[in-house]
Amino acid sequence: MLKKERQAYILHQVNLHNKVLSSSLCIDINVSEDTIRRDLQELAEEGKVIKVHGGALSHSFNDVHFPSNGVYSQHQKKTIAQKAISLIDNGMFVLTSGGTTILEMARSLPPQLKATFISGSIPAILEYMHHPNIDVILVGDRISKNSKITVGTEAIAKIKQVRADICFLGTNAIDLQHGITDNDWEVVQLKKAMMDSSQKVVCLAIAEKVNTFQPIQIAALEKIDILITELPPDDPILKPYADAGIKVL
Amino acid sequence: MLKKERQAYILHQVNLHNKVLSSSLCIDINVSEDTIRRDLQELAEEGKVIKVHGGALSHSFNDVHFPSNGVYSQHQKKTIAQKAISLIDNGMFVLTSGGTTILEMARSLPPQLKATFISGSIPAILEYMHHPNIDVILVGDRISKNSKITVGTEAIAKIKQVRADICFLGTNAIDLQHGITDNDWEVVQLKKAMMDSSQKVVCLAIAEKVNTFQPIQIAALEKIDILITELPPDDPILKPYADAGIKVL
DNA sequence: CAAATTCCTGCACAAAAACGCAGAAACCGG
DNA sequence: CCGGTTTCTGCGTTTTTGTGCAGGAATTTG
Numbered sequence: 001m002l003k004k005e006r007q008a009y010i011l012h013q014v015n016l017h018n019k020v021l022s023s024s025l026c027i028d029i030n031v032s033e034d035t036i037r038r039d040l041q042e043l044a045e046e047g048k049v050i051k052v053h054g055g056a057l058s059h060s061f062n063d064v065h066f067p068s069n070g071v072y073s074q075h076q077k078k079t080i081a082q083k084a085i086s087l088i089d090n091g092m093f094v095l096t097s098g099g100t101t102i103l104e105m106a107r108s109l110p111p112q113l114k115a116t117f118i119s120g121s122i123p124a125i126l127e128y129m130h131h132p133n134i135d136v137i138l139v140g141d142r143i144s145k146n147s148k149i150t151v152g153t154e155a156i157a158k159i160k161q162v163r164a165d166i167c168f169l170g171t172n173a174i175d176l177q178h179g180i181t182d183n184d185w186e187v188v189q190l191k192k193a194m195m196d197s198s199q200k201v202v203c204l205a206i207a208e209k210v211n212t213f214q215p216i217q218i219a220a221l222e223k224i225d226i227l228i229t230e231l232p233p234d235d236p237i238l239k240p241y242a243d244a245g246i247k248v249l
Numbered sequence: 250m251l252k253k254e255r256q257a258y259i260l261h262q263v264n265l266h267n268k269v270l271s272s273s274l275c276i277d278i279n280v281s282e283d284t285i286r287r288d289l290q291e292l293a294e295e296g297k298v299i300k301v302h303g304g305a306l307s308h309s310f311n312d313v314h315f316p317s318n319g320v321y322s323q324h325q326k327k328t329i330a331q332k333a334i335s336l337i338d339n340g341m342f343v344l345t346s347g348g349t350t351i352l353e354m355a356r357s358l359p360p361q362l363k364a365t366f367i368s369g370s371i372p373a374i375l376e377y378m379h380h381p382n383i384d385v386i387l388v389g390d391r392i393s394k395n396s397k398i399t400v401g402t403e404a405i406a407k408i409k410q411v412r413a414d415i416c417f418l419g420t421n422a423i424d425l426q427h428g429i430t431d432n433d434w435e436v437v438q439l440k441k442a443m444m445d446s447s448q449k450v451v452c453l454a455i456a457e458k459v460n461t462f463q464p465i466q467i468a469a470l471e472k473i474d475i476l477i478t479e480l481p482p483d484d485p486i487l488k489p490y491a492d493a494g495i496k497v498l
Numbered sequence: 499c500a501a502a503t504t505c506c507t508g509c510a511c512a513a514a515a516a517c518g519c520a521g522a523a524a525c526c527g528g
Numbered sequence: 529c530c531g532g533t534t535t536c537t538g539c540g541t542t543t544t545t546g547t548g549c550a551g552g553a554a555t556t557t558g
Contacts, residue, residue, distance in 0.1 A: 003303075
C-alpha cells in the first residue's frame with residue numbers, strides 16, 4: 001500500500017469518526033506503529049488532523065461537539081459491524097441493503113479487504129467508493145428519496161441476475177412469528193430479491209429491533225442464515241432464534 | 250508496444266483503480282522500471298496522474314487540489330449553470346454526465362422545477378436527490394472510482410433504452426478539428442450513448458477547455474446542438490463554433 | 499509513585515528514483 | 529541508400545525515500 005493511499009485512508013477515517021487510534025490503525029493497515037505515527041505527524045504538519053497522544057482527532061471536532069443521542073447507538077452499531085465484517089473474505093461478492101447499520105459496516109471495512117460490493121443504497125455506495133480495494137457495483141433504477149436507495153423493477157431484475165456469496169440486510173424489525181418485516185413496500189421487494197440472489201443471508205439488527213414487527217413481511221425466519229446483534233450470542237433474548245436454526249453472532 | 254499506447258494503458262489503469270504500482274506495471278507491459286517511471290513522470294507533468302513513491306494515483310485522491318482554484322472557476326461554472334438551466338422545462342427527461350460543471354448546474358436547479366433526471370454520476374445524483382420536485386433515475390453498473398460515475402456495458406445499455414429530451418455533457422476538451430474529446434475510454438463510451446439517446450445535445454465547457462483536445466474522440470462537432478461557456482455568445486473564440494452550425498449560449 | 503503505553507531518536511535495510519551512458523530503432527534530408 | 533540526428537529503451541551506479549527495529553525518554557493511568 002502506498003504512502004499517500006494510507007494517508008488518504010487515515011484522513012477519511014478521521015473525518016468520519018472524528019478520532020482515530022494509532023494502535024487500531026496499524027492493525028487495520030498492517031504496518032508498524034512508527035509508520036502510522038509518521039503519517040499522523042505529516043498530516044498534522046499539513047493541518048489535516050490534530051495529533052494527540054495515542055492517535056489523532058479531526059479538526060472540526062476541536063470544538064466541543066456533542067454527538068447528541070447518537071453516541072450509544074453508534075457504539076452498538078460498531079459492534080454489529082465488526083461481527084459482520086468477520087464474515088467477509090477476500091474475493092467475495094457481497095450484496096448489501098441500506099440503513100445506518102450497513103453504513104457503519106461500510107465505514108469499518110478493513111482497507112486491505114478486496115471484494116466486490118453490490119448495492120443500491122447511495123450512502124453505502126459513497127462509503128464503498130472511498131475504500132481503496134473494493135470494486136463497487138451500483139444497482140440502478142428510480143431513487144426513492146426517503147430511503148436513499150434505488151427501487152423498482154429494473155433494480156430487482158438486476159439483483160436477480162447476481163449470484164452473491166453473502167447478503168447483509170439492515171433489519172428494521174424481526175420477530176419469531178413474522179420473521180423480518182419492514183414498512184416500505186418497495187424496499188421489501190428489493191430485500192426479497194437480494195435474499196434470493198445470495199448463498200447466505202445475514203441480518204443486522206440492534207437489539208431494540210428484535211421482537212418487534214412491521215406491516216410488510218420480507219421473509220420468514222427460516223430464510224435467514226445468520227443474525228447479528230450487539231448482544232453476546234448467548235443472550236436469552238436471542239435464544240429462540242438460535243433454537244429456530246439461525247446462527248446467532 | 251508504442252510509447253503512447255503504453256501511456257494510454259497506464260492512464261486507463263489509473264482511472265480504473267485509482268492507483269498503479271510501477272512494479273506491477275512493468276510486469277504487465279513487460280518493460281523496464283525506468284521506462285515506466287519516465288512514462289509516469291510525463292503523465293504527471295501533463296497533470297494526468299499524481300506520481301508518488303512506488304507508483305501513481307488518480308487525482309481523486311488529493312481532493313485538496315480542488316478548493317485551490319475552485320473559487321474563481323466556481324463563478325464561471327455558475328454562469329454556465331444558469332445558462333444551462335434556462336434550457337430545462339417542466340416535465341422534461343434530462344440526461345446528464347458527471348463533472349464539476351454539471352454538479353454546479355445540479356446545485357442551481359430552481360426548486361419549483363419538476364423534471365426527471367437520469368445520470369450515473371454519484372455526486373450529481375446526490376444533488377438531484379436533495380431537490381424537492383425532481384425524479385431521479387440512477388444508471389447502474391460498476392463504479393469508476395476516479396470519475397465517480399457508473400461505467401460498463403450495462404450502463405450503456407440502460408442509457409440506450411432512454412429517449413431523453415435533452416442531454417448535458419460536462420466537456421473536458423473541445424476543438425474544431427476533433428470535436429469533443431476525453432481521456433477515459435469508458436466515460437467516452439457512456440457519453441456517446443447519452444448523445445445517441447437524446448433529442449438535443451448540450452455541451453458545457455469553461456473557456457479554458459475550448460480549443461483543446463484529448464486522446465479519445467466522443468463525437469464530431471456536428472453532433473452538438475448547443476455549446477455553453479461562461480463567455481458571451483459573441484466572443485470571437487466561439488465564432489468558429491457558431492459558424493459550424495452550433496448554437497452558442 | 500509505579501506500571502504501562504506511547505513517543506522520539508538514531509540506525510539499518512530494502513525498495514524505488516535519479517542520473518548518466520550506450521545500444522537500438524526510427525526519422526530524415528540528401 | 530546512407531550518414532547524421534533524434535528518440536526510445538535498458539543497464540549500472542549513486543542517491544533518496546520508506547519502513548521497521550531497538551533503546552531510552554516522556555506521557556498517561558491507576
